[in-house]
Amino acid sequence: MTAPTAPALSPADVAAHQAASYVRPPRTVLHRVPASHPRGSRPAEEFAAQRREEGVPAEVVYDYPSDAFLVITRAVSS
Numbered sequence: 131m132t133a134p135t136a137p138a139l140s141p142a143d144v145a146a147h148q149a150a151s152y153v154r155p156p157r158t159v160l161h162r163v164p165a166s167h168p169r170g171s172r173p174a175e176e177f178a179a180q181r182r183e184e185g186v187p188a189e190v191v192y193d194y195p196s197d198a199f200l201v202i203t204r205a206v207s208s
Contacts, residue, residue: 159201
């Protein structure tokens, strides 16, 4: 017995699949603060606020795999 083959996807199906798939947008990590920091995420928030004052669109996210707060900038899509 042979394994069943999947039907070929139409270009519209491929586009819909790509649009629905979770893909993390490219980002640049500017600063990293361990989650165990005594002040929690505060140092990361302060760093991000300073970058925003300089015109850098910085934000703080929590990264589960590294257990750290990251100050990031996301890539701007054209």
